[in-house]
Amino acid sequence: MALLEVENLNIRFHTPDGEVAAATNLSFAINEGDSLGIVGESGSGKTQMFLAIMGLLAKNGSVTGSIRFQGRELIGLSRTQLNAIRGVDMAMIFQDPMTSLNPFLRVSRQMNEILIEHKGLSENDADRQAIAMLERVGIPDAARRYRLYPHEFSGGMRQRVMIAMALLCRPKLLIADEPTTALDVTVQAQILELLTELRQEVGTSIAMITHDLGVIAGLCDQVMVMYGGRVAERASAETIFYHPQHPYTQGLLQSVPRLDQKTEKRLVAIPGQPPNLQKLSAGCPFTPRCPYRFEPCPTLVPQLRPAAGGGFKACHLEALP
Amino acid sequence: MTQPILSVRDLKVHFPLRGKGLFSSSIPLKAVDGVSFDLFPRETLGIVGESGCGKSTLGRAILHLLPPTSGKVVWLGEDLTLLPSEALRRKRQEMQIVFQDPLASLDPRMTIGDIIAEPLRTFQPHLTKSQIQDRVMEILPQVGLNPFMRNRYPHEFSGGQCQRIGIARAMILKPKLIICDEPVSALDVSIRAQIVNLLQDLQEKFGISLIFISHDLSIVRHICHRIMVLYLGRVMEIAPAAEIYNHPRHPYTKALISAVPIPDPRKERKKQRTLLKGDLPSPVAPPSGCVFRTRCPQADARCAAEVPILETAENERHLVACHYWRTT
Amino acid sequence: MTDLPLPLETEITPLGRSLWQDARRRLFKNRAAVASLIILGIILFLAIFAPLLSPHPYDEIYWDRIQAPPDFANAHWFGTDGNGRDLFIRTLYGARVSLAVGILATLVSLLIGVTYGAVSGYFGGKVDSLMMRFVDVMYAMPFMFFVILLMVLFGRNIYLIFAALGAVEWLTMARIVRGQTLSVKRREFIEAARAGGVRTYGIIFRHIVPNILGPVIVYATLTIPQVILTESFISFLGLGVQEPLTSWGVLISEGARVMEESPWMLVFPAIFLATTLFCFNFIGDGLRDALDPKDR
Numbered sequence: 004m005a006l007l008e009v010e011n012l013n014i015r016f017h018t019p020d021g022e023v024a025a026a027t028n029l030s031f032a033i034n035e036g037d038s039l040g041i042v043g044e045s046g047s048g049k050t051q052m053f054l055a056i057m058g059l060l061a062k063n064g065s066v067t068g069s070i071r072f073q074g075r076e077l078i079g080l081s082r083t084q085l086n087a088i089r090g091v092d093m094a095m096i097f098q099d100p101m102t103s104l105n106p107f108l109r110v111s112r113q114m115n116e117i118l119i120e121h122k123g124l125s126e127n128d129a130d131r132q133a134i135a136m137l138e139r140v141g142i143p144d145a146a147r148r149y150r151l152y153p154h155e156f157s158g159g160m161r162q163r164v165m166i167a168m169a170l171l172c173r174p175k176l177l178i179a180d181e182p183t184t185a186l187d188v189t190v191q192a193q194i195l196e197l198l199t200e201l202r203q204e205v206g207t208s209i210a211m212i213t214h215d216l217g218v219i220a221g222l223c224d225q226v227m228v229m230y231g232g233r234v235a236e237r238a239s240a241e242t243i244f245y246h247p248q249h250p251y252t253q254g255l256l257q258s259v260p261r262l263d264q265k266t267e268k269r270l271v272a273i274p275g276q277p278p279n280l281q282k283l284s285a286g287c288p289f290t291p292r293c294p295y296r297f298e299p300c301p302t303l304v305p306q307l308r309p310a311a312g313g314g315f316k317a318c319h320l321e322a323l324p
Numbered sequence: 325m326t327q328p329i330l331s332v333r334d335l336k337v338h339f340p341l342r343g344k345g346l347f348s349s350s351i352p353l354k355a356v357d358g359v360s361f362d363l364f365p366r367e368t369l370g371i372v373g374e375s376g377c378g379k380s381t382l383g384r385a386i387l388h389l390l391p392p393t394s395g396k397v398v399w400l401g402e403d404l405t406l407l408p409s410e411a412l413r414r415k416r417q418e419m420q421i422v423f424q425d426p427l428a429s430l431d432p433r434m435t436i437g438d439i440i441a442e443p444l445r446t447f448q449p450h451l452t453k454s455q456i457q458d459r460v461m462e463i464l465p466q467v468g469l470n471p472f473m474r475n476r477y478p479h480e481f482s483g484g485q486c487q488r489i490g491i492a493r494a495m496i497l498k499p500k501l502i503i504c505d506e507p508v509s510a511l512d513v514s515i516r517a518q519i520v521n522l523l524q525d526l527q528e529k530f531g532i533s534l535i536f537i538s539h540d541l542s543i544v545r546h547i548c549h550r551i552m553v554l555y556l557g558r559v560m561e562i563a564p565a566a567e568i569y570n571h572p573r574h575p576y577t578k579a580l581i582s583a584v585p586i587p588d589p590r591k592e593r594k595k596q597r598t599l600l601k602g603d604l605p606s607p608v609a610p611p612s613g614c615v616f617r618t619r620c621p622q623a624d625a626r627c628a629a630e631v632p633i634l635e636t637a638e639n640e641r642h643l644v645a646c647h648y649w650r651t652t
Numbered sequence: 653m654t655d656l657p658l659p660l661e662t663e664i665t666p667l668g669r670s671l672w673q674d675a676r677r678r679l680f681k682n683r684a685a686v687a688s689l690i691i692l693g694i695i696l697f698l699a700i701f702a703p704l705l706s707p708h709p710y711d712e713i714y715w716d717r718i719q720a721p722p723d724f725a726n727a728h729w730f731g732t733d734g735n736g737r738d739l740f741i742r743t744l745y746g747a748r749v750s751l752a753v754g755i756l757a758t759l760v761s762l763l764i765g766v767t768y769g770a771v772s773g774y775f776g777g778k779v780d781s782l783m784m785r786f787v788d789v790m791y792a793m794p795f796m797f798f799v800i801l802l803m804v805l806f807g808r809n810i811y812l813i814f815a816a817l818g819a820v821e822w823l824t825m826a827r828i829v830r831g832q833t834l835s836v837k838r839r840e841f842i843e844a845a846r847a848g849g850v851r852t853y854g855i856i857f858r859h860i861v862p863n864i865l866g867p868v869i870v871y872a873t874l875t876i877p878q879v880i881l882t883e884s885f886i887s888f889l890g891l892g893v894q895e896p897l898t899s900w901g902v903l904i905s906e907g908a909r910v911m912e913e914s915p916w917m918l919v920f921p922a923i924f925l926a927t928t929l930f931c932f933n934f935i936g937d938g939l940r941d942a943l944d945p946k947d948r
Binding site (some may be wrong): 044046062157158159160174188189190191192193195196214215217218219220221240241244254255256258259260261262263265268269270271272273274276277284 | 374375425467483484485486512513514516517518520521524532539541543545546566569579580581582583584585586587588589591592593597599600603604
């Protein structure tokens with residue numbers, strides 16, 4: 004049984020300016036021990052998808068389809084039922100630790116509250132476990148820092164605190180939404196190293212949402228590429244990076260400059276811009292920007308189907324030229 | 325031997341912070357603390373560093389959008405720090421800037437045609453309305469925008485398009501230097517390449533020099549001829565782009581390079597990473613001697629006592645500020 | 653340029669959709685605001701075309717109909733006042749005065765307040781401190797004494813009333829504008845303008861002022877009823893406009909005195925005043941919602 008199974012997920016937002024189709028027909032699974040990287044830009048739906056999974060969608064959002072965690076359907080659960088899973092078996096860390104941590108509460112309070120609430124520990128036991136976790140994520144002088152407020156930590160430290168908080172209950176799935184995007188590259192390296200170690204130690208599955216292909220290359224075994232609220236391609240990291248099957252994936256890889264290569268004079272850019280989710284046209288959302296588009300593309304939405312290399316792609320082409 | 329168009333010598337930008345207590349003097353926040361470099365015609369110089377290194381402050385200080393505390397900024401032979409304000413204002417025709425947040429740098433109440441035309445109206449008030457319109461219509465396609473969009477407002481455009489508008493505004497007076505302050509950081513990944521290409525094309529076509537400020541080493545390596553690495557307001561290393569990557573001499577540069585993730589799973593997982601220990605020191609209380617010593621794997625007593633000078637390493641285009649660059 | 657998307661379709665509208673147009677659209681969706689605009693429009697129409705709407709001049713005394721109740725036969729729709737003058741036409745002339753005072757005094761306060769506040773906010777530092785301290789001092793002065801003093805020294809001149817009211821209202825306007833300026837001047841497009849060589853004057857009046865107009869307009873719309881009310885109060889005290897000119901405040905003052913015998917003298921002007929105040933308030937609220945900063 005897969006740890007997390009998403010089937011035909013649709014997310015719609017009702018705004019005064021019209022309906023926004025944030026995600027359409029998403030299907031994928033995360034197994035125990037997996038590390039899945041989700042690549043996408045603005046409007047790809049990657050963040051909304053996981054907010055829906057965690058039950059954190061905004062009030063004007065509606066979800067249809069199926070989300071099953073350890074076999075149990077999550078859509079339609081009440082808040083209390085969800086709270087038993089969120090933070091315990093399934094945890095999420097966000098891009099900006101400053102806004103995800105309550106600036107008015109000490110870190111100690113925010114951390115031990117999780118253990119007291121979900122594991123029924125006493126305050127002393129909770130403190131002890133929390134400090135141990137802070138040490139494990141590499142915060143020096145953890146016992147003293149435990150009593151500080153969030154703003155007294157640096158950016159990288161705050162992100163470590165977030166990770167520590169997320170891991171307190173030893174979740175089976177850790178969802179990380181652009182956790183290192185706002186951090187310096189040297190700090191990012193430390194955090195990614197930490198996540199790799201923790202994954203090996205605790206056995207947590209990781210879903211890493213990011214636009215940085217380098218981060219995915221270092222951490223993830225499986226990759227899902229999203230565009231315009233749909234899955235464009237889903238395959239192993241080997242396939243995605245060395246034999247991409249979708250024009251968007253290929254375009255991304257070609258347009259990103261690599262530090263280890265002196266590329267030709269110009270980068271190969273993908274023309275145009277990401278789609279406007281309020282005005283999604285029929286057919287494949289990538290059509291206006293696709294160099295290989297042909298007859299069916301503007302009118303027929305390509306379904307996800309098996310592709311070379313063992314993965315899946317949503318593209319009418321048989322193979323990339 | 326070409327003359328540099330811009331020569332910065334020992335530039336310092338210190339912000340006075342009030343000290344604790346009623347009568348204590350203010351403690352300076354040393355955002356930029358002694359930066360020197362030259363910029364040549366048709367050259368792209370990259371300035372890289374992490375948060376707190378002072379790169380954005382440096383860019384603004386060169387343009388005098390922030391007043392430098394001390395040092396010289398010699399532009400085409402004239403020291404800008406000595407110019408009276410009106411003369412300085414006139415120099416702005418030659419040096420422009422493109423900002424990090426594309427939408428925020430455009431006045432939301434003006435049409436993009438007016439935004440782009442503003443520098444023209446400011447410095448060439450003798451131009452007639454139709455002459456101005458012609459110039460605007462001429463430059464819009466050069467940055468990849470449809471000239472008939474000139475009556476639209478900034479919020480009607482995407483991030484990448486807003487950045488093109490900002491570039492058009494910077495280009496309209498045909499400046500000799502454009503400082504790009506993290507011009508693509510706020511843009512989607514698939515758009516970044518478009519803007520980088522645009523900047524390169526404009527440089528080749530119009531012969532402008534660029535100063536490209538960014539924390540993204542991969543992009544900087546691609547577009548820049550030379551790269552300057554800053555840490556806590558000081559220069560650690562300056563060298564041609566390929567050399568920075570292939571033969572870095574400063575321990576910080578090496579750590580920076582090894583930290584950048586490469587979109588190649590086989591290579592990335594085999595990579596030897598030099599992880600820096602510790603945290604960035606506060607710019608209010610920078611370490612004595614070499615500011616990097618608190619995180620440097622090879623620091624010793626000499627590093628705490630003496631500030632390393634920026635000296636040539638191997639060839640005159642490669643400068644390093646480290647006591648031990650030879651042995652690394 | 654190969655980076656442009658291969659053209660599939662693009663609708664090119666030559667004129668853009670400005671933020672003001674967006675705001676106007678939102679305002680017209682607000683029913684209370686639209687109703688208020690219509691009612692206010694009607695009142696303005698009545699005020700402007702007053703002489704055409706009644707056969708009676710506003711200062712003509714009808715000796716045989718003093719304090720008479722509404723009488724449709726003689727076209728005294730609202731009856732007559734204590735001096736035998738037609739109340740309908742006087743109410744409309746009162747509208748002229750009250751609205752004129754309200755709008756003009758607000759305009760004066762707008763002009764002074766915006767300039768003062770924008771300059772103070774933009775320059776910041778010592779200039780700002782000095783300018784704002786002056787405002788603080790002025791705030792402390794008792795307004796009523798000031799107005800009474802002016803009235804006593806220079807007589808009850810309607811232009812003086814404009815000036816006096818405007819001279820008081822600009823203080824709050826200046827504070828609001830200064831606050832808005834402080835936040836706008838940090839925005840990147842201001843820095844961009846400086847980098848583009850725009851002079852201080854240009855930055856303040858071409859960039860800052862248009863971007864703070866939102867809250868300023870809202871506040872101005874809410875100032876008008878305040879001014880009208882204040883003028884009514886002054887008139888109620890007997891210090892308002894000179895006879896035979898009248899304002900709603902004067903009419904209400906007279907009407908209140910004979911409220912029991914001749915209620916029509918109080919009721920009609922009061923309804924006009926109250927309705928006008930309501931309308932301005934609804935419009936002001938509607939504008940505030942329409943110009944909501946989060947949509948800028």
